[in-house]
Amino acid sequence: MAFISLATVVMLFAFLVQQSLSVIAAEKWNFLFGLDWWAGETYGALPMIYGSLMVTGLALILVLPLALGGAVFTSEYLPARYRLWIKGLMELFAGVPGIIYGLLGVALLGGWVKNTFGLIDGNTLLTAALLLGIMVLPTIMTLAEDALHAVPGQYRDTAFSLGLMKWQVVLSAVIPKALPGIAGAVFLGLGRAMGETIAVMLVIGGLDKIPDPWFNVFASGQSIPSKLGREAAEAIGTDLQWSALMALGLTLFLMVMILTFMGNFFLKRAQ
């Protein structure tokens, strides 16, 4: 089983590399660090790489306090019957298709961002980050809650028996014990956020440009998946543009892999 999944990943990787060769040969490092992407002329992927990192990073910063706070509250403070209710609700939300979130994002979130921050266009990096945050919140929260809930009662008993207050028990006994699971939940959410295509595509603005200054999240942008979603259909049959999109896919693949490895590294250290 492990061999089959490993072989599949290796084959997928090899295919992406093979398909990317011609654009890598043509652009060299300019593919990774170039700022301009004009189909048929030049393929610089940095704005998309930036967009993906910015949007997922921001989504995580926005949603982490809420997701982890919610997980701790649900697991440690909420009576059991309400807990199951919350869990059911979270799992329901986690299963809603991306396009539905995308439509809601277009209908509600874009306008809200536009009006709240007095912008000309509501399709911004921030809008995409907010939408992604909302999308991964239930996943991160319910998985982190699972991790907290799975901590054996013995750890709580032991900490209580030492005379610790409830908040100290939660903070110093339960959360550290659940940390590997919580980190796993966060990285899974991060992976999902990084690969989300359609919802991001609808609200990010679709501009292949790093804003000036770079941290201006009220500007439009482009993420790797949204770029792929926009251009893949028209690029089929072309040589270099198709290759460039495959290389973009490869980049995303590598980014998610690095994240996963980093996650595993921290997980091992936490244990």
Added chain:
Amino acid sequence: MNSHPFPLAVECCDASVSYNGKPVLEKISVGIPEKNVTGVIGPSGSGKSTLLRTFCRMNDRVPGFWVQGQVRVGGDEIYADDVDVYQLRRKVGMVFQTPCVFPTSIFENAIFGLKRLFPHLKKEFSTKGEQALREAGLWEEVKDRLHKPAVTLSLGQQQRLAIARSLAIDPEILLMDEPTSALDPKSSQAVEELILALKTRHTIVLVTHNLAQARRVADRLIFLREGKIWEAGTTEELFNSPAMPETRAYLAGHGDFA
């Protein structure tokens, strides 16, 4: 029962405990003398652990828990409205069946409670931690690897670390719920020796299934059966001249095989 010749660390008068209306302990009246090892024995399900947990109010969090009658620790009623449970648990430590170490270093485990209860004593953490580890007979084994993860210790060492962790906050009473049942014979012996060493400074209440162990370490015994105290007295009295036929049968090994 109230006129004991020795000072009592814990005293119960007609204490009854039930969970969701189901009685677990009925009209328990018993005194536990200071700086002694009191063994609690009896068949599985007789309420031994519940009795132990009642002494430090560890049952409070169990839904449907209900207690009646009086339970006094150091002369003070512990189920009164104005009792600070957290203060009580500093005075009455507890060690559980399977050792539970937190995912941190050996030393951090030893001062786990101390650090959080008395953060202002930061300067004394290292001496108090060492003292607790020495008292638990673990210092010589761990002094060169204090900052290694606690899970690298053997199960027997982890149990003594758990004891050290309780000792670090200097409890008057130490409750032990079958502390050796998960350990190998050699580690069990180390813990038994530790219990005997600790009773010069602490009152120890030991729940055990191991009658030989009860005989070796306990000064007094409480025999629980079906939630009631069937018989209590010195270890010699119970083993040599039990008053009740049930006690005799249990001590002869006919009562319980769990």
